[in-house]
Amino acid sequence: MRKTFILHLVLCIGISYGLVNLLSFNFSGLEILALLIGVFLILWLSCFLYFRLYFHALKGVLSLGLYFLKELIISNFRVIYFILSPRNKFRPAILKLPLSLTSDFSITLLANLITLTPGTITLEISDDNKYLYFHTIDVPEQDLDKAKQRIKNGFEKRIMKIKA
Template structure:
């Protein structure tokens, strides 16, 4: 991946020299041209096209912001309601992520979302114990974590 990024930057610099225009816009256009060139020759490369992983990282960031906004609205709803009808719970989330880094990223994303805190890991580091301020259905919460954050992390790291 690092080789492809350097190659893309090299193509952008060559583009700037060929255009005889040394501005950020010319570099950006060259970088986009480099992405296109690398996409066209991707079948001759020994590794995957790097921009797929960059796109997956951008999707993970957007997913986190979407979940952050939804969680903030839920917390505001709970705080401003006249009577407390929330059901706090501790939920064990078993993950299919392989490495400790992936599990740590999942725990961090869960903890950064308002209303939830990653409390502890199991001994094999494959189960995260999550405390949530409102859990109407534990299975739905686990499925939501699996279908959002865990799947996005797998796209980035695989």
């Protein structure tokens, strides 16, 4: 599936470059971008007719990206709140998250998304790839299972939809 996406991207850039040179017009950057997007959409739609998993993977990537942006914004405000309220007591914890993911790519993606979210950092992945250890800055009411389920129902569930 990744090979199909890379092939479409290379074809899209090549066709767009060829069209710009063939037509010999002085295109602006916005027109070249529109041409690039148009060719990519044509290739993508033709692929959709023959290979439906590609469409679902792209939908999963968009879902994961939007979820990550939402979590990024929320966690930034949470960290700002902790910084601006000095009397607030932190409840940090190191959690051991059992993984449902199997591929190295998906486990690495999960670990990086956790690290990129403010207030959390990935510490280690077990040798057998069954557990991920991460630190979080605040566990509400020391409910460790709830903190683990936020990661499992959020990032991990969306990564599994991509089928990487």
